[in-house]
Amino acid sequence: MQANFTAGADTPKQICFFCDGDALQVLVAARDLIHMGWKLVHHPLYGNYRPHQQPYRSILLQREAENSGLSHEQNPTQDQSLNPAYQCLAPDPASLQLIEAALDVYRADRVLNPQQVPDVMLRDCSQLDYELMRLPLEQAGWEAA
Amino acid sequence: MNLELHKVAVRQLAFGAKTGVSNGVLTVNKEELKALLLKDDRLAAVEFDLAHPGDSTRIMPVKDAIEPRCKLEGQGEVFPGFIGPVESVGSGKTLVLEGMAVLTTGRLVAPQEGIVDMTGPGAPYTPFSQTCNLVVVLTPREDIKLHHAEETCRMAGLKTAHYLASQCKAAKADHTESYDFPPLTQAMQAYPGLPKVAYVYMLQSQGLLHDTWVYGVDAKRTLPTLISPTETMDGAIISGNCVSACDKNNTYVHLNNPIIKALYKRHGKEINFVGVVITNENVTLADKQRSSSYAIKLAEMLGVDAAVISEEGFGNPDADLVLNCVKAEKAGIKTVLVTDEYAGANGASQSLADSCQEGNAVVTGGNANETIVLPPMAKVIGDIGQADVIAGGFFGSKRPDGSLEVEIQAILAATNELGFSKIGAYTI
Numbered sequence: 001m002q003a004n005f006t007a008g009a010d011t012p013k014q015i016c017f018f019c020d021g022d023a024l025q026v027l028v029a030a031r032d033l034i035h036m037g038w039k040l041v042h043h044p045l046y047g048n049y050r051p052h053q054q055p056y057r058s059i060l061l062q063r064e065a066e067n068s069g070l071s072h073e074q075n076p077t078q079d080q081s082l083n084p085a086y087q088c089l090a091p092d093p094a095s096l097q098l099i100e101a102a103l104d105v106y107r108a109d110r111v112l113n114p115q116q117v118p119d120v121m122l123r124d125c126s127q128l129d130y131e132l133m134r135l136p137l138e139q140a141g142w143e144a145a
Numbered sequence: 146m147n148l149e150l151h152k153v154a155v156r157q158l159a160f161g162a163k164t165g166v167s168n169g170v171l172t173v174n175k176e177e178l179k180a181l182l183l184k185d186d187r188l189a190a191v192e193f194d195l196a197h198p199g200d201s202t203r204i205m206p207v208k209d210a211i212e213p214r215c216k217l218e219g220q221g222e223v224f225p226g227f228i229g230p231v232e233s234v235g236s237g238k239t240l241v242l243e244g245m246a247v248l249t250t251g252r253l254v255a256p257q258e259g260i261v262d263m264t265g266p267g268a269p270y271t272p273f274s275q276t277c278n279l280v281v282v283l284t285p286r287e288d289i290k291l292h293h294a295e296e297t298c299r300m301a302g303l304k305t306a307h308y309l310a311s312q313c314k315a316a317k318a319d320h321t322e323s324y325d326f327p328p329l330t331q332a333m334q335a336y337p338g339l340p341k342v343a344y345v346y347m348l349q350s351q352g353l354l355h356d357t358w359v360y361g362v363d364a365k366r367t368l369p370t371l372i373s374p375t376e377t378m379d380g381a382i383i384s385g386n387c388v389s390a391c392d393k394n395n396t397y398v399h400l401n402n403p404i405i406k407a408l409y410k411r412h413g414k415e416i417n418f419v420g421v422v423i424t425n426e427n428v429t430l431a432d433k434q435r436s437s438s439y440a441i442k443l444a445e446m447l448g449v450d451a452a453v454i455s456e457e458g459f460g461n462p463d464a465d466l467v468l469n470c471v472k473a474e475k476a477g478i479k480t481v482l483v484t485d486e487y488a489g490a491n492g493a494s495q496s497l498a499d500s501c502q503e504g505n506a507v508v509t510g511g512n513a514n515e516t517i518v519l520p521p522m523a524k525v526i527g528d529i530g531q532a533d534v535i536a537g538g539f540f541g542s543k544r545p546d547g548s549l550e551v552e553i554q555a556i557l558a559a560t561n562e563l564g565f566s567k568i569g570a571y572t573i
Contacts, residue, residue, distance in 0.1 A: 042428045043461035045498055047351040048389035050460070050487070094430070098464075105460075105498055108489075124254035127291060131353035135365060136429050 022113045023057035024106045030059040031099045037089025038063045042136040044102040051109040055117050056129040060136045063089070146326045148375035149238045151217060151318035155245040158195045158277045164312040171245060171309065173279060181308055182281075187297040190284040194526045196248075196263050197277050201523035204261040204280055207557050208249045208387050209302045210273055210397040213242040214380060215310035224380035226361020227300060228307045234379035235326070240310050240318070246276040246397055247309070249302040250527040251283035253294055254354065259390020259557040260519065260549070267519040270559040272567050273397075280526050281305055295354060299385055302396070324409060326373040329419070333448065336417040340450040343420045344374075344408055345440055345469055349386045349393065349457040350425035356385040357394075357457075359423060365432075369424035369440035374405045382423070386457070391513045391559040392485045394457050403564040404455055404483065420447050424469070426462040437468035444478055451479040456562050459487055459513070463498040474503035485510035485560035490552075511560040511568070514552050521547030 019025045027044060034040070038061040046054060114122060154169055161172035175193045182191045196202045214223045219237015222229025248261065261273045268274035283301055285294035327335070348357040350365035357364040359372075359382055372381060382399040405421070412418040424440035427433060444452050452473055456466040466482060473480045482504055486496035492512050529543065542550050553559040558566060 040430060042430060043433065043464055045460040047349065047355055047426060047428065047461045048386075048393070048458040098430075101498060104495075108494060121255045128254060128352075128354065131291075132351055132355065132428060134352055135427060135432075139429055139431065 022111045023051060023055065024103075024111045026057045026059055027099060027103050027106055030061060031096075031103065033061055033063075034095045034099055035091050036063075037091065038095075039092045040095040040098055041140055042133075044099050045105060046132060051106045051111045053112065054125055054129065055112040055114040055122065056125055058129055058133045060133065060140060061095075062140065146236045146373050146375050148219075148235055148324050148378055150241050150322045150324070150378060151238055152241045152243040152320050152322065153313060153316045154319040155242050155277055157197065158245065158279055160193070160195070164309065166242065166313045166316045171242065171277075171313070173309065178305060178308060182301050182304060185297050185300065187286055187289050187293050188283060188301065189286045191301070192282040194280040194282065195278070196261075196280055196526065198263060198275050200263040201265075202263045203519070203522040203525045203527075203529070204248055204250060204263075204278065205259070205525070205527045205529065206250060206252075206257040207259050207261055207273075207390070207527075208251065208253070208257075208283075208298055209384055210395040210557065211247045211249075211302045211306040212397045212400050213245065213247065213306040213310040213313075214400065215240050215307055215314065216379070217314060221379070223307060223310075224303045224383060226358065227303050227383060228380075231360055233376070234381055235373045235375035235377075239379055240314060240316070242310055242313060243319075244277060246273055246278050247302055247306045248273065248278045248280045249283060249298055249305075250280060251285070251298055252528060253285075253298065253387060254291065258388060258393070258555065260551070260555050261557050262519055262522065265520050265522070267517060267556055269567055270517070270553055270556045272565060273557055275567065279305070279309070282527065292353060295385065295387070299383070303380075303383065324375050324378065326375050329447075332417070332419045336413055339413070339415065339417045341419045341448060342408065342416040343422055343444045343447050343449040343452045344404055344418075345444060345452050345454040345473075346372075346402075346404075346421055346423045347454065347456050347462065347465060347469070348382065348423055348425055349462065351428050351458075351461075354385070354387040355458070357425075358383040358385055364423070364425045365427050367425065369422055369436055369443055371443060372421050372423050374402075374409070374421050377402055377405060377421070389458055389513075389554060390557045391554045392458055392510065392562050394561070394563060394565075395557070398558065398561060398563055398565045401565070404453055407564075408453065416451075419449060424465075426457065426465045428461060433465055433468055437465060437472050440469060441472040441476055441478070444473060445476050449478055451481070453481050453483065455483040456485075459485065460498055466497075467499040467501045467504065470504045471501050479506075480504070481506045481508065483508045483510070483562055483564065485562050486512045487514055488512045490514050490516055508564070509560075510562050510564065510566060511553070513554040513560045516550060516552050517556075519549040519551065
């Protein structure tokens with residue numbers, strides 16, 4: 001659904017990663033990025049959906065360093081120490097605390113994998129994931145197309 | 146501000162030629178009402194049904210519940226920004242059809258909430274098993290966007306509630322309730338010696354199907370602000386929240402907020418109830434910080450000694466609850482939190498996604514993870530197929546015999562975080 005958003009002129013470079021698997025894997029990838037200096041823009045848990053009620057999870061993170069060392073081709077979970085351009089930043093404690101707490105919630109519940117979900121529900125769930133990301137994306141300088 | 150609620154008792158609903166109330170029976174001209182609702186061309190179809198306490202009837206998925214109200218005297222009209230103009234409400238006289246509810250149902254998305262059983266083991270979990278219910282079954286046009294489908298269903302409920310009350314303006318009230326909300330200069334001088342108490346009223350504001358509206362404004366686009374409790378009784382706050390039936394605050398609950406009623410009951414005796422601060426539950430961390438700081442700043446400006454803080458929903462709003470609590474306590478304002486729990490089927494897991502040491506006075510609406518088997522009913526209004534994807538249900542929850550095995554999360558208002566419930570527990 002991110003294709004419906006376009007970056008404003010003054011928006012810093014944005015990188016979008018898709019995670020294979022379930023929402024737990026998205027949270028794990030976000031945690032790894034936080035350890036590389038990225039910060040959460042929004043709370044990593046939904047309001048009013050539990051892990052077994054929504055197969056999708058989008059997470060928006062920001063990083064202030066000029067060169068994140070990442071590209072569209074790279075998986076964020078790769079060892080970035082091999083990339084000489086990567087600027088290491090200390091993890092943001094608040095983001096770290098929130099993502100670890102969210103991981104605890106997902107590990108304690110049944111996590112719904114998209115492959116378990118009927119097509120009609122998948123479509124609705126992806127739209128709602130998009131809708132719940134609308135405000136963070138807008139505040140990050142992206143505008144709905 | 147003074148508001149009189151003129152309450153007309155409704156003990157039975159019927160369809161008939163003329164809409165009106167007589168001897169506790171509300172008759173509904175459904176053709177007239179259907180024509181009113183179908184003026185919105187985004188609706189493909191509208192049907193009506195009735196459900197009374199004790200009926201072998203299941204209603205699902207319920208989107209919103211609304212109590213019929215209209216203004217008799219005073220500025221504006223109920224549900225300002227939607228039915229009434231954007232004029233301040235909360236003064237004068239308002240007619241209430243008490244004992245009944247308008248329940249809207251229809252498919253918007255999957256998963257979707259919630260269940261109302263009018264009898265059987267599920268009935269005590271929802272206060273709406275005790276009301277006479279006019280069920281509005283809505284079918285939005287398939288070619289409209291989800292935002293418009295949600296809006297048209299929300300509006301249909303408000304229009305129905307206002308229509309019913311407006312047709313009964315000549316009815317004599319069975320009883321009248323009066324609520325005062327004096328200017329702050331008077332409120333601050335009143336009852337010296339009693340602790341000043343504010344209510345911090347958190348509103349769900351996460352996005353589509355998770356929204357609340359104040360005077361027609363999307364709550365996520367607002368800063369926290371003060372509101373008179375009497376304004377809430379005239380429908381200044383409207384629910385657009387369709388997810389997690391057990392702990393969403395539907396419009397009926399906003400109109401009849403039990404925390405506000407409890408604060409009024411103790412006003413002048415145990416406390417001096419001086420104001421209500423509404424605040425949102427946005428998803429971004431910046432908004433959470435901004436709104437919690439601003440809401441508690443307003444409470445400080447009121448000079449209160451204590452605050453009751455109620456949450457709506459669960460998950461990331463738990464962070465807003467904790468931020469409000471910590472900031473209030475650090476400002477010297479004692480807090481009581483009202484929430485519910487997701488503590489696992491055995492109740493042993495951590496109840497909230499966030500916590501704080503300052504949160505040492507908490508009231509719970511119950512554990513939403515409790516499971517229940519709801520036996521088959523003779524009649525189902527709505528779509529029982531939704532049980533498989535209803536929030537709180539899970540795949541396989543619909544059994545071949547028509548019974549449902551669900552967590553009580555799927556039942557409307559089962560763990561309501563304003564205490565709008567028929568089930569409670571007492572420490573003895």
